[in-house]
Amino acid sequence: MQLLFLASASGEASGFSFDASFWALVGLVLFLALLGYLGVHKTIGKALDKRADDIRDQLDDARQQREEAQLLLASFQKKRREAEEEAEAIRAAAKREAAAIKEDAERKTKEFIERRTAMAEQKIAQAETDAINEVKAVAVDKAVAAASAIIAGKTDGSKADDLIKQSIAQVKQRMN
Numbered sequence: 001m002q003l004l005f006l007a008s009a010s011g012e013a014s015g016f017s018f019d020a021s022f023w024a025l026v027g028l029v030l031f032l033a034l035l036g037y038l039g040v041h042k043t044i045g046k047a048l049d050k051r052a053d054d055i056r057d058q059l060d061d062a063r064q065q066r067e068e069a070q071l072l073l074a075s076f077q078k079k080r081r082e083a084e085e086e087a088e089a090i091r092a093a094a095k096r097e098a099a100a101i102k103e104d105a106e107r108k109t110k111e112f113i114e115r116r117t118a119m120a121e122q123k124i125a126q127a128e129t130d131a132i133n134e135v136k137a138v139a140v141d142k143a144v145a146a147a148s149a150i151i152a153g154k155t156d157g158s159k160a161d162d163l164i165k166q167s168i169a170q171v172k173q174r175m176n
Helices: 002-010 020-038 040-154 157-175
Strands: none
Touching: 020 040, 040 157
8 A cells, every 4th residue: 555655656566557447447346346346237137138128028018919910911901802892792792783673674664565566456446446346337227227218219108117117126136
């Protein structure tokens, strides 16, 4: 110690220079020795180990969450594909249904036109029949009137009445 004191007083002793750098080094070594004695390195090591464990746990959680997210994404993609397939099936069913409705409407329209045509033809045929019957009735009436006039001119009173009644009865029978 005396040597140190003399060296510091004179500034130099036997080739050693005790300047501020030396004392800073000595202070640093003593400080580190004190920290080692107090066990600060163990506390720092534990803190670093705990921090490493926390980071490892966070990485494991992140990895697990990533796997869950990938499973969820795959599930959503599957649901999307299923929804697209279902939409396509609905679209195809709607097209088939529209085609069936169109065919049914065309068929019903054709049947309606055919029924209306048949009804019109039937009405025309009925009108022709009615016209022919009316013409026959008018012809019969005219023939009866003509026959009545001819017979009335050739026959006298009671005999003419009997012939007219007989002729009218025959014509009515033939008409039915």
